[in-house]
Amino acid sequence: MECPVCHQPMKKVRWDISHNPNNDNKEYDRTVYQCTTDDIWATTEIPKDNLNQQNI
Ligand SMILES: [Zn+2]
Numbered sequence: 001m002e003c004p005v006c007h008q009p010m011k012k013v014r015w016d017i018s019h020n021p022n023n024d025n026k027e028y029d030r031t032v033y034q035c036t037t038d039d040i041w042a043t044t045e046i047p048k049d050n051l052n053q054q055n056i
Pocket residue numbers: 003004005006007008035036037038040
C-alpha cells in the first residue's frame with residue numbers, strides 16, 4: 001500500500017477480521033495503513049477466501 005500523496009510505503013498499523021452482515025456475514029481480513037508524514041489513513045478489506053490474490 002502506497003501513500004497517494006507522497007508515494008511512500010504506508011505503515012501497517014492494525015489488522016483484524018471484519019464481518020459483512022449484508023453479505024452472509026462474510027469474513028474480511030481488514031488492514032489499516034497510515035502515512036505518518038501526511039496523516040493519511042487507508043483501510044483494505046479483503047475477503048478471506050480471496051487472500052491468495054492479495055498483492056498490495
Ligand atoms: Zn504520505
